Each structure stands twice: as C-alpha cells, then as structure tokens.
Amino acid sequence: MTEMKFAIAGESRNATHLDVDAGRHRVVVDEPIELGGNKSAPNPFEYILAGYAGCLNAVGHIVAREMGITLHKLSIEMSGTLNSNRFLGRSFEERAGFQGIEVDLQVYSDSDSEVLARWLEVVETRCPIYDNLVNPTPVKLNVYKLESVYY
Amino acid sequence: MTEMKFAIAGESRNATHLDVDAGRHRVVVDEPIELGGNKSAPNPFEYILAGYAGCLNAVGHIVAREMGITLHKLSIEMSGTLNSNRFLGRSFEERAGFQGIEVDLQVYSDSDSEVLARWLEVVETRCPIYDNLVNPTPVKLNVYKLESVYY
Numbered sequence: 290m291t292e293m294k295f296a297i298a299g300e301s302r303n304a305t306h307l308d309v310d311a312g313r314h315r316v317v318v319d320e321p322i323e324l325g326g327n328k329s330a331p332n333p334f335e336y337i338l339a340g341y342a343g344c345l346n347a348v349g350h351i352v353a354r355e356m357g358i359t360l361h362k363l364s365i366e367m368s369g370t371l372n373s374n375r376f377l378g379r380s381f382e383e384r385a386g387f388q389g390i391e392v393d394l395q396v397y398s399d400s401d402s403e404v405l406a407r408w409l410e411v412v413e414t415r416c417p418i419y420d421n422l423v424n425p426t427p428v429k430l431n432v433y434k435l436e437s438v439y440y
Numbered sequence: 441m442t443e444m445k446f447a448i449a450g451e452s453r454n455a456t457h458l459d460v461d462a463g464r465h466r467v468v469v470d471e472p473i474e475l476g477g478n479k480s481a482p483n484p485f486e487y488i489l490a491g492y493a494g495c496l497n498a499v500g501h502i503v504a505r506e507m508g509i510t511l512h513k514l515s516i517e518m519s520g521t522l523n524s525n526r527f528l529g530r531s532f533e534e535r536a537g538f539q540g541i542e543v544d545l546q547v548y549s550d551s552d553s554e555v556l557a558r559w560l561e562v563v564e565t566r567c568p569i570y571d572n573l574v575n576p577t578p579v580k581l582n583v584y585k586l587e588s589v590y591y
Contacts, residue, residue: 291524291525292521292522292524294519294520294521295483295489295519297486297489297493297519298515298516298518299490299516299517300514300516301497301513301514301515303501304497304502305497305498306497307490307494307497307516309490309494311482311486311489311490312479312482314482314486316482316490318494318497319494321463328464330465331467333492333495333498333569334446334568335448335463335467336467336490337491337569338446338447338448339448339450339458339462339467339469340487341488342458343450343458343483343487344484346450346457346469347455347477349452351528352529354455355529362586363451364449364450364451365449365450365452365458366450367447367448367449367450368445368446368448369446369447370444370446372442372444373444374442375566376566376568377502378502378503385566385567385568385570385571386568386572386575387568388577389580390577390579391579391580392579392580393582393584394581394584396586397585397586398585400585405583405585414526414536415526416527417485417526417527417537417538418485418537419537420535420536421538422579423578424535424576425574425576426573427540428541428543428570428573429540429542429543430560430564431542431544432546433546433547434548434552434553434556435513435546435547
C-alpha cells in the first residue's frame with residue numbers, strides 16, 4: 290500500500306444541504322441558521338476541523354507507538370477563524386478561508402513534557418491533513434452541463 | 441457577521457477512532473481496516489473531501505443566485521490521491537498529504553456552458569475551503585501534559 294485514492298460523491302438537496310456518500314458511510318453537510326442553513330448537520334468548516342483532528346489522532350498513535358509513548362488519554366480541541374466577507378461577496382480584501390487554525394492536544398501520559406513536545410514535532414511532519422493545510426495542494430475543478438428531462 | 445470562529449472538541453477512543461463534538465452535532469472518525477481501523481465511520485480524508493464538497497455546494501448556490509443561474513440539480517464527485525509512506529513512517533521522499541484533488545461538478549441548468557464555466561471561476565475565488573487547500577494556512581499546535589489519576 291503506497292498510492293491511495295479516496296473519493297466521495299455528493300448530491301445537493303438545497304442551497305446548504307449536501308448528502309455525501311463516502312464508501313458505505315453517509316456524511317450530511319448543512320449550514321447554521323446564520324449562514325442560511327437549517328443546522329441539520331455539521332457545516333463544511335466543522336468537517337475540515339474534525340477530519341484534521343481525526344488525522345492527528347491516528348498519526349499521533351502511530352508515532353507514539355514508534356517512540357514507546359503510551360497515550361492513556363488524548364483530547365483534541367481545535368478552532369479556526371475566518372472572515373465571511375469574500376464568500377458572501379461583500380468584499381475581496383481578505384482571504385476566503387481560515388486565516389489560522391489553533392490546535393490544543395491534551396495528553397495523559399507517563400512520558401515527560403520534553404518527550405511529548407518531540408512527539409508533536411514528528412506528528413506534524415507526518416500528518417497528511419496538516420501538510421494539506423500548511424502547504425499548497427493542486428486542485429482541479431471541472432463543470433459539466435448535463436442535458437436531461439429528469440430533473 | 442464578518443469574523444467567524446468555528447470550533448470542535450475530540451476525544452480519542454482508540455488509535456483510529458475519534459469522537460468529535462461540533463456544536464450540537466457528533467462527528468465520528470475512524471479508519472478503514474487496511475489503515476488499522478474498524479471502518480465504523482468515514483476517515484479523515486473523506487471528511488476533508490466531504491467538507492470541501494459541502495462548501496462548493498453552499499458557495500455555488502450563493503454565486504448562482506447572484507448571476508441569475510438556476511441550478512436544477514448539482515452533483516459533486518471528488519477524489520484525492522496520496523502516498524502513505526510518510527505518515528506510516530516508511531519514507532520521507534513524498535509529501536504526507538493529498539498530492540492532488542480532482543473535482544467534477546455535474547449541473548442541470550438552463551444556462552449555457554460558457555456561463556457555467558464563468559460561475560465556476562467565481563465559485564473558486566470565493567470558496568473558503570478551496571482557499572485553504574490551494575494556499576498555505578498558519579496552523580499552531582500546542583501539547584499539554586495533564587496530570588491526573590482519573591484515566
């Protein structure tokens with residue numbers, strides 16, 4: 290296992306609600322009331338943070354095992370701030386996305402703080418989602434107009 | 441509404457399973473069998489793609505409304521490829537994360553293809569998650585060692 294491919298397929302139900310098939314799992318995306326949604330599900334930003342946190346958990350445990358660190362407990366709090374002006378079309382002065390993301394990992398471990406600091410450094414260099422956030426990634430978008438009487 | 445903050449809090453249940461609270465919603469992250477998980481939930485990569493797709497749906501509808509485009513139907517397929525060597529610790533030659541992401545939007549609309557191509561260009565410049573994928577974002581990680589007899 291070296292090259293891996295992950296794929297999803299989404300169907301728009303309305304202007305904020307997307308039903309996503311991820312393998313045999315369903316992921317529902319919606320927006321909060323203040324962004325025009327029905328708050329029926331987490332919103333896109335929350336899924337980005339949740340996915341990144343899940344990645345830190347997985348890579349964190351891989352690296353801990355390699356370093357002989359036991360993680361008795363691991364909690365991950367994460368927040369991101371952004372300016373809504375661009376995506377709402379009000380101003381183009383600021384970037385559209387998160388301007389910064391802050392992550393606090395709380396660890397219960399027998400290892401001392403210096404070892405845990407080194408552990409975090411290694412986790413950073415190996416966490417795929419961290420890489421995709423702090424470094425540019427090529428994204429190619431295509432749009433296809435479908436002709437059909439079935440909508 | 442200009443500055444917005446989004447936050448999540450996750451608790452590790454095991455080396456691949458993270459339970460995440462996102463406001464009043466729960467997001468469960470796991471890994472497939474081949475990555476050591478129990479395939480009980482979507483994995484981190486699928487959540488990144490699902491969140492990005494949900495963002496394209498929301499911004500897509502905002503921009504369509506502004507341009508007078510009716511989206512009778514919108515489907516979003518997305519895939520990302522990566523090399524697992526770095527996060528598994530086998531080699532450090534390749535980047536850890538997605539090497540590229542490809543997105544296909546299928547639209548049923550009365551608007552012609554040139555208008556839809558222009559729509560997609562505007563969506564790109566305003567989609568927050570697109571911005572975070574194609575441009576660098578500052579991420580700050582902190583680790584705290586907690587002392588407790590309660591684990």
